[in-house]
Amino acid sequence: MAADSSVEILQKVLENEILQTAKVVEEHLDAEMQKLDQMDEDELECLKQRRLEALKKAQQQKQEWLSKGHGEYREIPSERDFFQEVKESKNVVCHFYRDTTFRCQIMDKHLTVLAKKHIETKFLKLNAEKSPFLCERLRIKVIPTLALLKDGKTQDYIVGFTDLGNTDDFTTETLEWRLGCAAVINYSGNLMDPPFQSQKKFGTSFTKLDKKTIRGKKYDSDSDDD
Numbered sequence: 001m002a003a004d005s006s007v008e009i010l011q012k013v014l015e016n017e018i019l020q021t022a023k024v025v026e027e028h029l030d031a032e033m034q035k036l037d038q039m040d041e042d043e044l045e046c047l048k049q050r051r052l053e054a055l056k057k058a059q060q061q062k063q064e065w066l067s068k069g070h071g072e073y074r075e076i077p078s079e080r081d082f083f084q085e086v087k088e089s090k091n092v093v094c095h096f097y098r099d100t101t102f103r104c105q106i107m108d109k110h111l112t113v114l115a116k117k118h119i120e121t122k123f124l125k126l127n128a129e130k131s132p133f134l135c136e137r138l139r140i141k142v143i144p145t146l147a148l149l150k151d152g153k154t155q156d157y158i159v160g161f162t163d164l165g166n167t168d169d170f171t172t173e174t175l176e177w178r179l180g181c182a183a184v185i186n187y188s189g190n191l192m193d194p195p196f197q198s199q200k201k202f203g204t205s206f207t208k209l210d211k212k213t214i215r216g217k218k219y220d221s222d223s224d225d226d
Helices: 002-037 041-067 079-087 102-117 132-137 172-181
Strands: 073-075 091-097 122-127 145-150 153-159
Touching: 073 102, 079 091, 079 122, 079 132, 091 102, 102 122, 102 172, 153 172
Parallel strands: 073 122, 091 122
Antiparallel strands: 091 145, 145 153
């Protein structure tokens, strides 16, 4: 009996919350409809033109991004190409990879998805073993590493999978959240609520590279597979 009573109380609370939410939405819609009803033809036409201009501007911006190689995850052949690519785009994510590192293939899979979703950002990959000068300059020591750049400057790094739950099975949404924390993509979710299955287990601290530069062409792998 006590259990049944608790269920009934919970059900009533939920019903009340649903009704309150519906009421707020309805009031908001009523206010918007009233605002539209009070507009004359000139005001409505002006509103229409502003929306059309906004859509036109957004489409032009999209075409500009696509013309610069946004919308796809691409490999660039050399260090020289890296500087040109970064120079022409505001937001860039560059994956420094190595062919023999399995975790780089995992990263590739997720970046391919995000490149198509976030065309406001350029997604690139560069072979670390073929770019020793750049790796030394950016202090790339662990593979895979993502360099996150804004306005031509490196703002942050994702080193290995530590920031992604420290597991090979992290989701694309987790990587998306981490990129959102660095403000290199337009993230629509809640940055205070990382999509880990267990924040307590995985933690949410970010890994920063130390100040030591690499020596020669030897890189540490974030996985046991070399």
